[in-house]
Amino acid sequence: MEALSSEVVITHSLTTNLHLLMVSFYRPTSTRYKILCEKKAFPSDQYALESQVKFHGYDPKDAIIEIAPREGDHLITDQDILDTIRKHGNEIALVMIGGVNYYSGQLFDMEAITKAGHEVGAVVGFDLAHAAGNVKLNLHDWQVDFAAWCSYKYLNSSPGGVSGMFVHKNHENKPELPRFAGWWGHDKSTRFLMEPGFKPMPGAEGWQLSNAPVLGMAAHLASLDIFDEVGMNKLIEKRIKLTNYLEEIVQEISAKYSAVCEFEIITPKEEKRRGAQLSILVHGKGKPLFDSLTKQGVIADWREPNVIRIAPTPLYNSFEDIFNFGQALEKAISAHN
Numbered sequence: 001m002e003a004l005s006s007e008v009v010i011t012h013s014l015t016t017n018l019h020l021l022m023v024s025f026y027r028p029t030s031t032r033y034k035i036l037c038e039k040k041a042f043p044s045d046q047y048a049l050e051s052q053v054k055f056h057g058y059d060p061k062d063a064i065i066e067i068a069p070r071e072g073d074h075l076i077t078d079q080d081i082l083d084t085i086r087k088h089g090n091e092i093a094l095v096m097i098g099g100v101n102y103y104s105g106q107l108f109d110m111e112a113i114t115k116a117g118h119e120v121g122a123v124v125g126f127d128l129a130h131a132a133g134n135v136k137l138n139l140h141d142w143q144v145d146f147a148a149w150c151s152y153k154y155l156n157s158s159p160g161g162v163s164g165m166f167v168h169k170n171h172e173n174k175p176e177l178p179r180f181a182g183w184w185g186h187d188k189s190t191r192f193l194m195e196p197g198f199k200p201m202p203g204a205e206g207w208q209l210s211n212a213p214v215l216g217m218a219a220h221l222a223s224l225d226i227f228d229e230v231g232m233n234k235l236i237e238k239r240i241k242l243t244n245y246l247e248e249i250v251q252e253i254s255a256k257y258s259a260v261c262e263f264e265i266i267t268p269k270e271e272k273r274r275g276a277q278l279s280i281l282v283h284g285k286g287k288p289l290f291d292s293l294t295k296q297g298v299i300a301d302w303r304e305p306n307v308i309r310i311a312p313t314p315l316y317n318s319f320e321d322i323f324n325f326g327q328a329l330e331k332a333i334s335a336h337n
């Protein structure tokens with residue numbers, strides 16, 4: 001992630017952070033009160049957006065604009081996002097999108113979305129749960145207003161592990177921004193004087209409420225140390241090769257068994273539109289296949305109605321793992337057809 005250190009803080013959990021950031025960055029007015037997001041955003045994001053809108057007295061059906069894939073398609077085009085931003089222009093208070101969609105694995109063009117959002121006068125934020133540790137994130141240069149992510153996908157810091165927040169330097173010295181305050185966001189040098197009168201720390205640290213959970217932070221630090229040692233560039237280089245190889249294997253198997261079970265990879269083909277994840281739509285019996293993969297030791301993920309998500313992680317998955325996945329998949333197909 002490319003950001004200034006003052007723009008990033010590790011604290012709380014992801015949904016909490018999204019809410020805290022929206023308290024500051026979703027500031028609806030009577031004419032500009034809409035939030036634009038992708039259809040099929042992660043449910044917690046949907047609930048967070050809905051409740052924020054209601055909190056300000058608006059009706060989610062009117063105030064939330066969801067961009068859906070075109071008829072018969074699984075993916076949302078970046079162009080449709082940009083066109084919708086322009087179409088609704090000055091009604092949009094906030095653009096809030098998952099940088100990589102959890103379901104399809106689609107990586108959105110965050111730079112272009114941010115630019116288009118700013119051109120119409122909206123604030124732009126991203127949920128980076130599936131992007132952090134997976135794809136390049138030049139949040140500072142892209143001028144993203146805010147972002148939050150969890151540390152328990154690619155960042156390997158255990159379920160429920162600490163979340164990260166990004167607040168662009170442009171918002172560092174804006175005392176007029178409302179926020180929910182807690183003592184850990186108060187000026188470090190006077191925090192322990194325990195005096196009344198909240199004085200936020202400059203930068204992202206000023207959004208902290210509570211002191212850090214030591215065990216969660218220790219696990220996260222251990223993981224980040226490894227990322228630092230290897231570097232994102234090398235990880236991305238290997239991730240592209242691993243995911244391409246996985247794609248090849250799935251396609252080969254799909255062609256071989258097309259009479260009984262076909263696989264449609266709904267994740268974009270282009271490298272710049274995806275990260276590690278491939279979402280495989282099974283035309284046939286998906287759930288027994290997934291269960292069989294799990295029994296064979298493959299840690300994948302099942303999403304209704306018929307999608308298996310696989311993400312080869314460059315830090316610890318090998319090309320041999322992917323070859324073995326192919327073998328396990330063939331075994332599962334043979335057993336269930």
Ligand SMILES: Cc1ncc(COP(=O)(O)O)c(C=O)c1O
Pocket residue numbers: 013014015016042044045098102127129130150160163
């Ligand atoms: C995209 C996305 N947003 C939000 C969340 C919720 O995170 P948390 O439980 O840390 O609030 C998740 C969790 O998996 C997620 O994948």
